[in-house]
Amino acid sequence: xxxxxxxxxxxxxxxxxxxxxxxxxxxxxxxxxxxxxxxxxxxxxxxxxxx
Amino acid sequence: xxxxxxxxxxxxxxxxxxxxxxxxxxxxxxxxxxxxxxxxxxxxxxxxxxxxxxxxxxxxxxxxxxxxxxxxxxxxxxxxxxxxxxxxxxxxxxxxxxxxxxxxxxxxxxxxxxxxxxxxxxxxxxxxxxxxxxxxxxxxxxxxxxxxxxxxxxxxxxxxxxxxxxxxxxxxxxxxxxxxxxxxxxxxxxxxxxxxxxxxxxxxxxxxxxxxxxxxxxxxxxxxxxxxxxxxxxxxxxxxxxxxxxxxxxxxxxxxxxxxxxxxxxxxxxxxxxxxxxxxxxxxxxxxxxxxxxxxxxxxxxxxxxxxxxxxxxxxxxxxxxxxxxxxxxxxxxxxxxxxxxxxxxxxxxxxxxxxxxxxxxxxxxxxxxxxxxxxxxxxxxxxxxxxxxxxxxxxxxxxxxxxxxxxxxxxxxxxxxxxxxxxxxxxxxxxxxxxxxxxxxxxxxxxxxxxxxxxxxxxxxxxxxxxxxxxxxxxxxxxxxxxxxxxxxxxxxxxxxxxxxxxxxxxxxxxxxxxxxxxxxxxxxxxxxxxxxxxxxxxxxxxxxxxxxxxxxxxxxxxxxxxxxxxxxxxxxxxxxxxxxxxxxxxxxxxxxxxxxxxxxxxxxxxxxxxxx
Ligand code: SF4
Ligand code: SF4
Ligand SMILES: [Zn+2]
Numbered sequence: 306x307x308x309x310x311x312x313x314x315x316x317x318x319x320x321x322x323x324x325x326x327x328x329x330x331x332x333x334x335x336x337x338x339x340x341x342x343x344x345x346x347x348x349x350x351x352x353x354x355x356x
Numbered sequence: 357x358x359x360x361x362x363x364x365x366x367x368x369x370x371x372x373x374x375x376x377x378x379x380x381x382x383x384x385x386x387x388x389x390x391x392x393x394x395x396x397x398x399x400x401x402x403x404x405x406x407x408x409x410x411x412x413x414x415x416x417x418x419x420x421x422x423x424x425x426x427x428x429x430x431x432x433x434x435x436x437x438x439x440x441x442x443x444x445x446x447x448x449x450x451x452x453x454x455x456x457x458x459x460x461x462x463x464x465x466x467x468x469x470x471x472x473x474x475x476x477x478x479x480x481x482x483x484x485x486x487x488x489x490x491x492x493x494x495x496x497x498x499x500x501x502x503x504x505x506x507x508x509x510x511x512x513x514x515x516x517x518x519x520x521x522x523x524x525x526x527x528x529x530x531x532x533x534x535x536x537x538x539x540x541x542x543x544x545x546x547x548x549x550x551x552x553x554x555x556x557x558x559x560x561x562x563x564x565x566x567x568x569x570x571x572x573x574x575x576x577x578x579x580x581x582x583x584x585x586x587x588x589x590x591x592x593x594x595x596x597x598x599x600x601x602x603x604x605x606x607x608x609x610x611x612x613x614x615x616x617x618x619x620x621x622x623x624x625x626x627x628x629x630x631x632x633x634x635x636x637x638x639x640x641x642x643x644x645x646x647x648x649x650x651x652x653x654x655x656x657x658x659x660x661x662x663x664x665x666x667x668x669x670x671x672x673x674x675x676x677x678x679x680x681x682x683x684x685x686x687x688x689x690x691x692x693x694x695x696x697x698x699x700x701x702x703x704x705x706x707x708x709x710x711x712x713x714x715x716x717x718x719x720x721x722x723x724x725x726x727x728x729x730x731x732x733x734x735x736x737x738x739x740x741x742x743x744x745x746x747x748x749x750x751x752x753x754x755x756x757x758x759x760x761x762x763x764x765x766x767x768x769x770x771x772x773x774x775x776x777x778x779x780x781x782x783x784x785x786x787x788x789x790x791x792x793x794x795x796x797x798x799x800x801x802x803x804x805x806x807x808x809x810x811x812x813x814x815x816x817x818x819x820x821x822x823x824x825x826x827x828x829x830x831x832x833x834x835x836x837x838x839x840x841x842x843x844x845x846x847x848x849x850x851x852x853x854x855x856x857x858x859x860x861x862x863x864x865x866x867x868x869x870x871x872x873x874x875x876x877x878x879x880x881x882x883x884x885x886x887x888x889x890x891x892x893x894x895x896x897x898x899x900x901x902x903x904x905x906x907x908x909x910x911x912x913x914x915x916x917x918x919x920x921x922x923x924x925x926x927x928x929x930x931x932x933x934x935x936x937x938x939x940x941x942x943x944x945x946x947x948x949x950x951x952x953x954x955x956x957x958x959x960x961x962x963x964x965x966x967x968x969x970x
Binding site: 315316330331332338340341342343344345347 | 876877878887888890891894897898907908910911912913914926929933
């Protein structure tokens, strides 16, 4: 099931939210600069299922 | 079809499905489910006595539902084998026998209600995938009234109505009054070339199919008038333009614009089309007696099963990806598997025949030779280092590695004939038990050493895959595009080969910036190896952050062979990033990684020790 996640472009620093399906790698491009160096920022969560 | 059925060296499995495929080029094992047809195929003479007495009447799918058939039937007159089938889901019941009329009627007693599906195993050397296509279902496009009005039909339904073997014996009549229509509108690109509904691609054959249909109509009914509503007519094959001209000469009217609405006159049951004629710029209304929707083609909805069995890749539109679009257009990335027909892309008969002949020739070359030559780029396993984790077998896009079994002491086995040499297994193996021929760890590390030997601060270490990003660099070069000289490329066959340790080693040796680059996901030359690259780089970003190294210093980019411009642009951007990395930062990184490497060495020594003593 796709969920929302935060992403950061490691080229231009742009932060944005996008759909994300856990375990399914997807080609991503920064909406601002077009770079593929897009990293999903892990939510710092305390819930046991999300360690 | 008849010839195929009779050919002494062709075994036809009709009414069958592929259940499972294993093995590799030259040694495929295919399990086929031969479905029970409840009629003994070799005994049935297709006399049709059974069907006359069957009380079940259902729509005939072959005639597009324009006529009916019985529960025991022959799918179409030319069907091979020429034998009846009993559809048990439609039959009144075989357990207990609820009707039994067909059994009574069949003099030869070829009906067997107890017949069961059979699983047949065959050993084959090569496989040709020719699974055909699905026709686009226009019910989602409300504006054309396909669901509401009987006199709106699809081009497939048109084929049945105009065919001598069709439900009306070739008399083209409109469904509501069984009269020959005096005006027929054809609407093009239904389900094709649309970003919103249907498919984005052009279905290739619909323009010519419509032109052919209009000529057929004029031939049969010279007084019938045809109007074609189109975006643009694509008549680029041999003799096609002449055919288009001929249809215009006989009086077919071509109107550039796709109707936005089709409504029915409830009295006459005629259809009124509202369209913006983009040639005149005016909104027009056209009244016709019948509408034919020229529907597009799609990949078969059940194709994903076969796709998984054969590890085939598809493009975004669902059609299969060739090994190389220009040089190996009928080869799949999996050796020994070839494509023919619409499984690869929408195409007409001529093109399908050409492609099938090519696929048959490609397959027979392998079968005749009895052996295959592969490039010496395959993976090799050192079992003394393997701890049976099974990672290699999991990541191999070609299923070229048999999974290990720790309990039985069975090591993974690399089937070299199936290995394409992507190097993903070598990069993922936690114990360095796999070596890639000609792309060994030592060779790649030596290149890193050489790049960073002098003035490392001024260099960017870039890993580029052979097929796309390295070729993108070539493209930039031959196009004389300028990019900074700080970029130093290390070529690997696939970005999947780029081991975590290469990246860390480059940083440890003083690289300010590292780039991992490969093919776009849809272009991956090793099925889906690129997805492992993505996973690994994501892992590395996390690791770098944990170690206190800025993840930004590891960059990722997908560059195709045609994207010379992108290659040059990315390299310029990287140069800007490189300038921001200070000598102090690099020094600190080296220190961190030196300590890490020491720890890792100790861990590894322990692991190897444990393995060796086991
Ligand atoms: S990944 Fe390496 S250690 Fe694991 S099973 Fe394969 S060869 Fe052995
Ligand atoms: S190199 Fe690639 S294709 Fe060959 S065995 Fe390893 S993962 Fe499979
Ligand atoms: Zn960006």
